[in-house]
Amino acid sequence: MRINKTSDDSMIPSVEFEDIISKQGRLNKDVRLKINSKQGIYFEPQDVLFGKLRPYLQNWLFPSFYGRAVGDFWVLRANSSLLSEYLFVLIQSPRFQSVANISAGTKMPRSDWNTVSNTSFSIPVQSEQRRIGQLFNVLDDLIAATQDKIDAFEQIKKALLQHLFDQSWRFKEYSELWTPHLLGEITSKVTEKNTENLYHETFTNSAKYGIVEQQSFFDKSISNEANLANYYVVRENDFVYNPRISNSAPIGPVRRNKLNRTGVMSPLYYVFRATTAVYPIFLEYFFKGESWYRFMYLNGDTGARSDRFAIKDKVFEQMPVKLPEKSEQEKIGALLQNLETVMNQTQERLQKIRDIKDSLLKSLFV
Known part of the structure; x- marks a missing residue:
């Protein structure tokens, strides 16, 4: 069901579109540190947040905390026949996305609740719901961990490009000025x-x-x-x-x-x-x-x-x-080239995991 209870209690965290990593269902910051007294829809742990404004941006979240959804969100809560972890996967399915993108408005399109709420979705028994939820939770964790690794590589690369070329980092066998x-x-x-x-x-x-x-x-x-x-x-x-x-x-x-x-x-x-x-x-x-x-x-x-x-x-x-001398040039080039090779391989791995997830979303939700 859809929750409409609102709150402006600044003591509980607020979540806005800008706080969510699109399509990943992750926060990009610790929202507990934000100062925000805006009114929002009150949500509880295990509720599902779905961004209804420009739904193609795929802003969604499965929170583990109490908070306020500030902005154009639907807050969805599972009923007795539906597990919340399955609901979170369901809103990512091609069928739900197709219906949610039948939107009203052109400049600021929003999903239409009447259209979505009157659409039938096939729901398996809870034991199967649980297994599907667990499967996608593993995939999401793997995607997040791989993305974090790529982000860390980017920071390493940035540091190397800065410090190798300003000569504050040198290979120990070289000391001659460039x-x-x-x-x-x-x-x-x-x-x-x-x-x-x-x-x-x-x-x-x-x-x-x-x-x-x-x-x-x-x-x-x-x-x-x-x-x-x-x-x-x-x-x-x-x-x-x-x-x-x-x-x-x-x-x-x-x-x-x-x-x-x-x-x-x-x-x-x-x-x-x-x-x-x-x-x-x-x-x-x-x-x-x-x-x-x-x-x-x-x-x-x-x-x-x-x-x-x-x-x-x-x-x-x-x-x-x-x-620097030619051998140091070659060493610097080889180091950065090897790092980029690992980064590209990790990016390819991330894409394969995402492809697996998308394929499962298409095949399990028909």
Whole structure:
């Protein structure tokens, strides 16, 4: 049944949409530390919270404490024939989600209680409900633990990128000072264009995924085949600076071509190639860190477009880069590369667990 009792008692925790990790049913903070006197729907342990505003965001929670659901929540409580742990899984099922997403409103769509409450759902006997609830609880715990591991790896990677490149962390066998260079001294701008139309695969540079094939990334071709003769040729291990800014790349990403093939990129990108003075993987991780941001902010121009960072090529080439001896470059590159390999493997494992959960939700709730 649906609970409507409200409370503004600031002595009990409040839960808002912003406190819930979407689709995971977990809190992203200790809500007991929040100061909030807003009125909300009173809930008890084992109640189920379902976010009815924009239900496709999948904000739900199975709390183990007393609290207030502040905002557009339904608070659902199991009856004598329904176990609460099964109810929590039921609201995640494709059938429930389909009905809940038959919403009212366009700008601020909300699930319609009349539609959901008048929909029939198959409910097994309680012994089966309990086993289903336990199964999904194990999967949710496994998903949460794997995500926590990924988050921890991200923090380790961030710390390594900072401290290895500011030289506060060194391998014990190295003590020589790093030598200063300008980017233009250790790299060369790629000016080769696809004038003979030898290459037809257009690349794009994603902050998250690196250099990828444009057609598969956007699910369509953005470039015009007739204009590819003016595009730059990007060979294996070439670097590309994409001036488009994003939350994860506030001045635009620089990424290395690791596709093991040659393609082309728009002249809007700056393409450059490492000389023998620098180990390409070392330079790749230099640009994955933030030590070069200050130079960009100090020397960038104000662009006409707010989604792009503007800096002249000749200025970009004046960026200071400190280099250790080649063997230390290789060691730093190998360390970070191995860490990213483990991170990618853990991310793949997480996706497989999520796929198993989604498959079970489809097959067990028909």
